[in-house]
Amino acid sequence: MSARGEFPNVSETVTQASIDAYAELSGDFNPLHVDPVAAAASEFGGIIAHGPIALHAFLRAATDWLGVEALPPGSRVAVTYRAPTRPGDTIGCALTGAADADPLEAACVSQDGTTVVTVRATLP
Amino acid sequence: MSARGEFPNVSETVTQASIDAYAELSGDFNPLHVDPVAAAASEFGGIIAHGPIALHAFLRAATDWLGVEALPPGSRVAVTYRAPTRPGDTIGCALTGAADADPLEAACVSQDGTTVVTVRATLP
Numbered sequence: 001m002s003a004r005g006e007f008p009n010v011s012e013t014v015t016q017a018s019i020d021a022y023a024e025l026s027g028d029f030n031p032l033h034v035d036p037v038a039a040a041a042s043e044f045g046g047i048i049a050h051g052p053i054a055l056h057a058f059l060r061a062a063t064d065w066l067g068v069e070a071l072p073p074g075s076r077v078a079v080t081y082r083a084p085t086r087p088g089d090t091i092g093c094a095l096t097g098a099a100d101a102d103p104l105e106a107a108c109v110s111q112d113g114t115t116v117v118t119v120r121a122t123l124p
Numbered sequence: 125m126s127a128r129g130e131f132p133n134v135s136e137t138v139t140q141a142s143i144d145a146y147a148e149l150s151g152d153f154n155p156l157h158v159d160p161v162a163a164a165a166s167e168f169g170g171i172i173a174h175g176p177i178a179l180h181a182f183l184r185a186a187t188d189w190l191g192v193e194a195l196p197p198g199s200r201v202a203v204t205y206r207a208p209t210r211p212g213d214t215i216g217c218a219l220t221g222a223a224d225a226d227p228l229e230a231a232c233v234s235q236d237g238t239t240v241v242t243v244r245a246t247l248p
Contacts, residue, residue: 018149025142025149026180030193042193051183051195052176056150059175069154069166071175071205078202078244081195120202 007099007106010061011092014049014085022050048084054108054117055079057093061106066123076122078103083116091116131223131230134185135216138173138209146174172208178232178241179203181217185230190247200246202227207240215240 023029031038032048039047055077063071071077085091089110096118097105103120110116147153155162156172163171179201187195195201209215213234220242221229227244234240 012151021145021149025145025177026183027136028180028184028187030187032193048194051199051201052179053149055176056152059150060152063152069156070172070208073205073207075175076202076204077175078200080200081197083197 004065004067004099007095008061008064009092009094010057010064011090012057012060013090014053014087016047016087018053019047019049019087022053026050044084047087049086049089051079051081051117054081054085054091055119057091058106058108058117058119058121061093062104062121062123072124074124076103078120080118081116082118083110083114085110085116089116093119128189128191128223131219132185132188133216133218134181134188135214136181136184137214138177138211140171140211142177143171143173143211146177150174168208171211173210173213175203175205175241178205178209178215179243181215182230182232182241182243182245185217186228186245186247196248198248200227202244204242205240206242207234207238209234209240213240217243 023034091108093108096107103122106119107115108117147158215232217232220231227246230243231239232241
């Protein structure tokens with residue numbers, strides 16, 4: 001909607017420090033997230049971030065865009081995980097549909113062009 | 125599905141420490157999350173957690189249930205935020221539909237019976 005202005009261009013760089021912090025707060029210390037040796041031996045070939053970390057750029061952009069401090073009750077955010085996110089990746093988020101669409105459609109894309117997460121959101 | 129066994133009963137207590145950690149890692153230092161005085165003066169009447177924190181119990185239960193280390197690519201998790209979560213709340217998560225439904229339906233409920241988040245998830 002034009003009243004909301006342009007969807008902001010927010011990007012986030014994923015770091016091992018933020019993955020470690022997420023492990024602490026979520027209680028998810030899976031070796032895929034915190035043990036480089038075990039992660040290297042896994043099918044992923046190295047550390048991957050917890051899924052919700054890839055979503056931070058979208059959440060920041062959406063709250064900025066709505067001009068709210070937090071997503072209001074009734075907000076619905078549907079996330080499809082497409083590819084792993086790794087330490088060092090920079091994730092940017094952009095709308096892939098119209099700014100007045102409902103649901104709003106967005107994609108979070110890493111610096112090498114990989115879509116890591118797609119989002120469909122209904123925001124009050 | 126019976127092969128998956130019973131959906132695990134996981135609960136998480138939300139603390140100011142985990143909210144502070146989430147602020148650090150997400151970059152979202154909104155006063156609603158980290159400033160008790162400003163939050164008390166807001167419409168929420170006190171500190172509220174970042175939305176994704178209410179989802180941790182579901183994510184832990186789902187990965188345990190699937191017997192996977194992380195939600196696999198193609199997983200789709202649709203979250204509707206229903207009510208704020210506050211420090212001290214204990215959030216439990218249970219299926220609200222059949223264990224073989226697709227999407228799987230679940231609700232995350234606080235200790236006082238308030239549904240804070242509902243989830244519809246398609247898990248490969």
